[in-house]
Amino acid sequence: MMMDNELSLPSPGHSLSAHASQSGESAAAAMRIAAKKTRSREIMLAYACLAPSLLIFGLFLFYPLLKSVYLSLFLTDPQGRVAEFVGLDNFKEILASEMFYTSFWNTLLFILLTVPTGIAAAILLAALTHNKLRGMKIFRFIFSLPMAVSVGTGSMIWMILYHPTLGILNYFLSLLGSQPIQWLTDPKWAMISVALMTIWMNLGFNYILMLSGMQGVSEDIYDSTKIDGSGPLRTFFRITMPLISPTLFFTSVVSVIGAFQAFGQINILTKGGPINSTNVMVFNIYQDAFVNFRFGIGSAQALILFAIILLLTVFQFKFVEKKVHYQ
Amino acid sequence: MNMRLMPKSFIYTALLLCSLAVLFPLLYTLSTSLMSEAESAVYPPPLLPEAINLSNFAKVIDTIPVLTFIGNSLIVSIAIMLGQIVTASLAAYAFAFLRFPGKTLLFSLFLATMMIPWEVIMIPNYLTVKSLNWLDTYQGLIVPFLATAFGTFLLRQTFLQLPKELFEAARVDGCGHVRTFLSMVLPLSIPGIATLGVYSFLNNWNMYLWPLLTTNRVEMRTVQIGIGMLQFEEMNSWNLILSGVLLLLLPSLLLLALGLKPLVRGITAGALKG
Structure with missing residues (x-):
């Protein structure tokens, strides 16, 4: 990062030593020592400022990261105590288990169902509210509202909306003359239902990102396209989209990482079922570690997940970001 | 369009x-x-x-301890929020204004923490908190989250945007670092701190997996976990379930209404600098 443009406060000792430099060599030497002292005081102060953060990161981020690697090489008892060194056996067991691949493909499906649609919906809403018409403040607030909905409350609401016999969604379907859908208990529908709820829940955040991206595009560009007689759709795809591509890129990276980590809605709505159709990787880790108390296997799986997320993020930065147009 | x-x-x-x-x-x-x-x-x-x-x-308030849940969530969310503001502003001050060896390395280390997904460290953290006998306690819910790389980064950017001349004047007046930090940098950075506060509070309020793992006793449950009780106690009366949901939604709805502006500003700054 750009550490060179720092703006550092020269220590108060400097001005002192400037005054004193006229009065003899010994005094100058004393002042140099004093300056050195303030300099080392500044260093001490810096470390003291960083100490609280470093202590917490050390205890609850770096230490557990190393411990995850350590645990992944062992079998553990239900108390989490290491029982036996097994080398890479945990990883072999995971890569040989069908459940791992099921959860991997489920996770990918979940990402495909939630990320592109979520971003497209956010772009649509942002485009609709990016103008100077009356009442936009209200619409902007409405579209940001899902941000206040947490995974716990959101899941409870949708659980009721999805109710198979009395739920209002199936009632609406019946008005359209359609058969009721077993939203959460039909293996074909369960993932779609969880995805739909997730898109709604994340809409507020994505919308705010997209709107601020569009507001960052200068007005002159729009005015000049208007003079050129470019139609709204053409302007949108040729001008707006490339100009908001940094925001688009940021949102997609954050959304993909977020989708990899989805857990709450699945734990509440489907518990990974029916027949594992919504069993995503994090849910599988949770099951292994905290339901079956196999902390070693759980840690190994978490590390695999970490590797996948890391690879995908690197990929996004290396290849996709090239298409991003930075102003 | x-x-x-x-x-x-x-x-x-x-x-x-x-x-x-x-x-x-x-x-x-x-x-x-x-x-x-x-x-x-x-x-x-x-x-x-x-x-x-x-x-x-x-x-609903009679049936399940909604107010206890809200109270717990408020205690935990506010404690983490205040803690993060303290640790992040101290670290950000060091990164923005102090010269010390290892600065670039430490700053990269801070940024690297943002890459570690929570799932990877949750199992060892659970075991740590358990061995400290912190299960079912506030410290177990609060302490692991008291530092934030995102917040440090955000506040460092805020601090660096403050007018330089002000600090030069202060230095001439013999104002030391502690006083500069407390009486100038912090008051001038209130918008940035507000952004961090709202963001942090909403995140903490919505935390799900960690409280699920570390709390068992009903009295220690937070809103997100407690809400699951509605499912079991009142499965058939939707009016009660949803009025419970509404009660539990109110604090974050209120905060969003009040805090949308600083939040948008902060997110925008973060997203555009990507």
Whole structure:
């Protein structure tokens, strides 16, 4: 990062030593020592400022990261105590288990169902509210509202909306003359239902990102396209989209990482079922570690997940970001 | 889309339809939470209550300890938020204004923490908290989250944008680092700190997996975990479940209404600098 443009406060000792430099060599030497002292005081102060953060990161981020690697090489008892060194056996067991691949493909499906649609919906809403018409403040607030909905409350609401016999969604379907859908208990529908709820829940955040991206595009560009007689759709795809591509890129990276980590809605709505159709990787880790108390296997799986997320993020930065147009 | 080139009526129709779709789950929650039990059990489901019925809220508070959950979530969220503001502003001050060896390395280390997904460290953290006997305690819910790389980064950017001349003047007046930090940098950075505060509070309020793992006793549950109790205690009365949901939603709705502006500003700064 750009550490060179720092703006550092020269220590108060400097001005002192400037005054004193006229009065003899010994005094100058004393002042140099004093300056050195303030300099080392500044260093001490810096470390003291960083100490609280470093202590917490050390205890609850770096230490557990190393411990995850350590645990992944062992079998553990239900108390989490290491029982036996097994080398890479945990990883072999995971890569040989069908459940791992099921959860991997489920996770990918979940990402495909939630990320592109979520971003497209956010772009649509942002485009609709990016103008100077009356009442936009209200619409902007409405579209940001899902941000206040947490995974716990959101899941409870949708659980009721999805109710198979009395739920209002199936009632609406019946008005359209359609058969009721077993939203959460039909293996074909369960993932779609969880995805739909997730898109709604994340809409507020994505919308705010997209709107601020569009507001960052200068007005002159729009005015000049208007003079050129470019139609709204053409302007949108040729001008707006490339100009908001940094925001688009940021949102997609954050959304993909977020989708990899989805857990709450699945734990509440489907518990990974029916027949594992919504069993995503994090849910599988949770099951292994905290339901079956196999902390070693759980840690190994978490590390695999970490590797996948890391690879995908690197990929996004290396290849996709090239298409991003930075102003 | 460049909406100025489209007819107004088209935009307003689209906006109304979209609002209805986005708001529907929340409006349904509000409407059902005001119904009587008989009304909410009718099929086809009525869209609006016949009469405003506030007794559900009292009944929910009697059935499950909603207020305890809200209290716990408030304690945990506010403690983490304040803690993060303290640790992040101290670290950000060091990164923005102090010279010390290892600065670039330490700053990269801070940024690297943002890459570690929570799932990877959750198992060892659970074991740590367990061995400290911190399960079912506030410190178990709070302490692991007291530092934030994102917040440090955000505040460092805020501090660096403050006018340089001010600090030069202060230095000439013999103002030391501690006083500069407390009486100049912090007060001038209140917008940035507010952004971090709102962001942090909403995140903490919505935390799900960690409290699920580390709390068992009902008295220690937070909102997100406690809400699951509605499912078991009152599965058949939707009016009660949804009035509970509404009560638990209120604090974050309120905060969003008040804090949307600083939040948007902060997110925008973060996203555009990507």
